[in-house]
Amino acid sequence: MTFRPLAGAAELDLFRRLPYLLDDELADDLAQGHRRPEWMWVALDGERLLARAAWWGRLGAGVPSHLDILDVDDALPPDVRVDVGADLLRTAMAATLTPGTALPEYGRYVPPGWREEPAVRAGVEVRMAVAERTGAQFFVERLRMEWRPGTPIPAPAGAPAARLAFRPPRDEAEIVALMTDALTGTLDAHSRADLTRMPPEAVARTHFEDELARYTSPRAWWRVAVLPATGEPVGFVLPAHNGYNPIIAYLAVLPAHRGRGRIDEILAEGTRVLAAADAPRIRAATDLGNTPMAAAFHRAGYANFGREIVMTWP
Known part of the structure; x- marks a missing residue:
């Protein structure tokens, strides 16, 4: 298994093999400087994408401010998903974040009734478990209004x-x-x-x-x-x-x-x-x-x- 950052924007198609609602924004974010290839990490088994993680940053900040993408292949067994995701996230955090500084929070967008849909709930809980394995704790749940x-x-x-x-x-x-x-x-x-x-x-x-x-x-x-x-x-x-x-x-x-x-x-x-x-x-x-x-x-x-x-x- 290989853990590495993207080599560049040309690897966006590889990164997007695991879907999430922010995928359509990735190209523009890279072009504008909100994301950098070195802030976008993948776990690969040969050509298969097993997990991914990415941070977002404010323009001109030079450092990421939010971990907003954290995904694993839901076809993997649940315990394997957590292991692979946590190993990737630990590796990416060590290489991406500055030691001794406050770690950016992790935010995951979910449907309004995510707890009532078993498959959706399982996916959310696996990703939370990945973050917890690296020391994160639940902070708050927020309503998104439109x-x-x-x-x-x-x-x-x-x-x-x-x-x-x-x-x-x-x-x-x-x-x-x-x-x-x-x-x-x-x-x-x-x-x-x-x-x-x-x-x-x-x-x-x-x-x-x-x-x-x-x-x-x-x-x-x-x-x-x-x-x-x-x-x-x-x-x-x-x-x-x-x-x-x-x-x-x-x-x-x-x-x-x-x-x-x-x-x-x-x-x-x-x-x-x-x-x-x-x-x-x-x-x-x-x-x-x-x-x-x-x-x-x-x-x-x-x-x-x-x-x-x-x-x-x-």
Whole structure:
């Protein structure tokens, strides 16, 4: 058995012998620099592809940020699948990742009802077992949401005087300050984990700089929700384009204004902004355990089209 990285983009057909929904993006990702052949590994028995693993990275970062492809040949016996996958992943991690640094998390997209389909569930659990064999642990399951054109955007409820007004953020500092405030009582698993290591302002600034500031879509899309009478901020929504899809990149109601249904108006405004920009679809995600946010997306006409299993290494 041979474990090795791809020799180049010419080996994409070999890599794609094991199917996954990200396969159609691989060629563009390689061309743009989100992937590199040395981040894409295969386990071969002669010409047969037994397993594969690949990382994705931010443009210009020079290091991968997510393990998002991890597959084994489902025709192999279950125990052999886990052994081969784990051996490949250990070898690839040792050659690809920098010793002593935090390991990129692993994310696997799965169907909404993956637990109810025996074959699908078995495949997901084998891949989770491969990651676990190398020391990874389950972190969170996330709902993947989608809004499509033609879906009605809910109108603001209540009397006009009680509705929110929206304006662009004044500057980056205001967004970071609002994000910091919104972290109080957050139900987001990543934010909660970050808060065990950093103060709220550092968590907000890191997320802004590592994620939000990198989007090249117009910041004119961003909205701060305020009370019309006083101008006091109530929450905010950051519509964006992540290079693959229009998205609701961040959505929050500030702690002092929660529990009053404000999230519906704020999400509707973010949806309206992207719909006005002729978005062919709008994607969003929230943790399975964040039931208030999930309910808001459902009320706004977003459908749950998939889930993501996220695993991390200590």
